[in-house]
Amino acid sequence: MRSIWNGAISFGLVSIPVKLINATESHSVSFRQIHTEDGGRIRYRKVCELEDREVGQDEIGKAYEDADGSMIPITDEDLARLPVPTARTIEIVAFVPEERVDPLQMGSAYYLAASGAPAAKPYTLLREALGRSNRVAIAKFALRGRERLGMLRVVGDAIAMHGLLWPDEVRAPEVVAPDAGVTVRDxxxxxxxxxxxxxGEIDLDDLHDEYREALEEVVAAKAAGETPPQAPEAAPPGKVxxxxxxxxxxxxxxxxxxxxxxxxxxxxxxxxTLPRRGASSRWTPKETGGKKSTSTTAKKTTAKKTTAKKTAAKEADGRKATEKKPVAKKPTAKKRAAKSAQPAERSAARSTAEKATGAGKSTGERSTGAGKSTARKTASRKRSA
Structure with a gap:
């Protein structure tokens, strides 16, 4: 892997020659700008404004634009002679617990490789010390024309460095936090x-860039003169x-x-689902788990059974009353005879008839016989009188 910076780690009085190597790489699909009419490439040429001609990379340098628009040239030698110790040195300034570093500060990741055989011993010493302390090293270094903040930590058998933003470069979260007064229920x-x-958890190695894969399929299909695959129509998101x-x-x-x-x-x-606003809750019957209450069903079943029993009993009484109609004529004749008798005799006949009528089903025939006997006695008394 190609190094992008050469220098040394300053660990107290120990100096460790190292090379800075990018720890990450991009797999994104890149595009070129073209002229849509003929497919020609659109290129950017570096042209000198004063001479109106294109210049090569070896003729291009750096300059600082002053407030009045004038350019102040800055050479690589000027940068190398900067009066700061981090110009070519990663200077460790502290060792802190890793949780002290805000992830919002983390930027690009690099690997620090030992530069040459003499650097192997001090490099291994720093790696083992970091691993045993369960801490990370905070360092300052200069890269691409500016001083930066970094965090050194152990990754496998190597030392990695994360570029950090300065604390004043991280914005406060209060400007994006929701308004106060929101209550979350248990x-x-x-x-x-x-x-x-x-x-649950997931193995991060199983994750991949599906967008890039789909984009590569589109490029391959168009290169083969085929119709690119179409994504299925997504359902419109519902309002929560x-x-x-x-x-x-x-x-x-x-x-x-x-x-x-x-x-x-x-x-x-x-x-x-929530009930509609303004709708009365009386229109919605209460249910449990989508089923009617067991007690309510039992009550309705019992009421139906009771009604059926009463109906059957009424029908049975009607049939019995129909069967006993011939017997019921004699109490009627008895009452007519009792009306013409004396008050005392009429009272006695009425009492006897009531007893015969109120008797139970099991003694119905005996009560009928007793009624007949009483009627005969009453008629005999009337004739003798």
Whole structure:
């Protein structure tokens, strides 16, 4: 790998010659600008404004533009003689716990390679000291015409350096934070925890740039004279009306994508929609789990059974009354005879008839016989009188 900077690490009085190498590389697809009419390349030529001619790279230098527009040339020798110790040195200034470094400050990543055999021993010493201390080194260095801040840490058997922004280059987050007064319920936090537990962890090596792969397919198809693949039409995003419903639905989808794995609360979560504004809640019957209440169903079933029993009993009484109609004529004759009798005799006949009528079903025939006997006695008394 090609180095982009050569210098040394200053570790107290120890100097470690190193080479700076980019630790990352870009795999993005790059494009060229063309003339759409004929496909010709669009190029940028470096032209001197005073001579109106194109110049080569060996004729190009650096300059600082002053406030009045004048140019002040700055040579590489001027930069090399800067009165700062970091011009060619990565100067370690402190060792701190890694969590003290704000990830917002992290920029480009580099590998520090030992430059030559004499650098192997001090390089290994610094690497082992960093690993045993569980700390990172904060350093200052100069690169591409400016002094920078860096963080050194152990990666495998090498020392890596992350370029850091200066603290005053990081903007405060208050300007983008939501307004105060938002309350998050415990149920929503529980569902968020369930969603995080369901998604779980992932091996970062399994992640890849799908956009780049799709772009390469489009380029290959057009190069072969074929129709580029088309993306399926995405459904328009729905408006989230209920945060709880969105969380519950997310947990369900995440579990289905994980093959039905379950963990955490909300094992049987279901999506609930908010009622319409202004709608009366009396129009919506209360249900549990989408089913009617068991107690209500039982009550309705009992009421139906009771009504059926009463109807059957009425029909049975009607049939019995129809069968006993011939017997019921004699109490009627008895009452007519009792009306013409004396008050005392009529009262006795009425009492006897009531007893015969109020008797039970099991003694119905005996009561009928007793009624006949009483009627005969009453008629005999009337004739003797």
């Amino acid at each position: 149920q929503e936090l529980d569902l968020a925890d369930a969603l995080m537990a369901t998604l 009306l209920d945060l709880m419903a969105a969380l519950e639905n997310s947990v369900r989808v995440a579990r289905e994508s994980r093959g039905g794995e379950t963990s955490g609360p909300a094992e049987e979560a279901e999506v609930r």
